Amino acid sequence: MDLVRLNLEKRDAVGKEACGRLRRSGYIPAVLYGPDYREAVSVQVKAEDFLPNIRGTHWNTLKFDAVLPDGSSEMCIIRDMNRNYVSDDVLHVDFYQLVKGHKVSVKVPIEIVGKETCAGVKAGGLLEQRILDIEINVLPREIPENVVLNVESMNVGDSITLADLDLPESAEMDKDPSEIVVEVVHGKAASSEEVSEEEEEAAEEMA
Template identity: 35%
Template sequence: MSDQLTLAAETRDRVGKGASRALRRDGRVPAVIYGQNQEPTSIHLEAKALTKALATGHFMNSVIMIEGAGSGAIRTLPKDVAFHPVSDRPIHVDFLRIGEHTAVTVSVPVVFTDEEECPGIKAGGVLNVTRYEVELVVDASEIPTEISISLAGRQVGDSIHISDVTLPGGAMPAIADRDFAIATIVPPTVPTAADDAADIEAGVPTLDESLDAAANSDEPEADKG
């Protein structure tokens, strides 16, 4: 299950571009909390604390408790983080208010295991991943950190669909109208005559030419005496 994180915040009296720029100069990041049929709450967070939380790698699918923006801690789920296009620093965050057992939609990373027990990969096949994350509808108190998919017994040509995956208890795919693929074990790429012709046109040496060049480079230089 994903960890619960806590961030300290202060409410914002002023909003707008000028006020936001002033906050960022002071090492703060403007943010807003919305949802549950309540008025949005404008807040700001310490940039260093937010950056540390982002570095966990599972910030977007963790429950974030916001403290200091009301009479008690506010349970939220991050919905969007905006980053500076040059420095890549966080410049704004949107949080969604949630209850302890609210059903939420989150993107959960996919992790593949047991490659050493996969006949398809041992035979030279390549794992072609089409979805590195899967959107799930889960209880806010039971958000998984990752979805683990075993490759044991998979052959070249096998596709792994969401129906093949054992999801955590109570979790359901957000896409419910089709059995979508997550990954396929594809055959190894074999160079074709067209590939060889394209390499020759581009001046890429063939295998035989490369071997000849390597052999010649190993020959001793002629006696100059």
């Protein structure tokens, strides 16, 4: 995944009113912190530069090549992003420094492909995705944009667990690997028919 170039400018504005004025001038208040920082650095980023990069993407896994106020650069990700609950405007961003050789925790989306041609769905089954994303500890250079699962060959009764995910070599997760990510279950119609058949057989045995 390519790095997104982004300029982080020095921010003097602090407090609710000052940050409000900053937003009205076209900037988003932010901070940068990480393993090499004793304390968070207050920065600001132009909304017109930042917002297009997060629209329609999973911003959790975006990696930035951030140019700092002193001219140096830092690789980082978005650790947190505060939004206005009504307008959905971005109010504040937390950038987290990525350090070579140091694993970082990221939430990676799980993307399902092959839904329309899934064998089990064609046979009347229902495809159910139980887990939408997975949090992993991984080296910065191996942060994946997403985890792709192809369900085309799944039949009714089949399932894919966390252990089946194709994760980067350095990735570690805290969840139980036997947890089901996606499965193909019997459709309602099929289930009803099975129940009816079982009831009919039971009635015949009692007769």
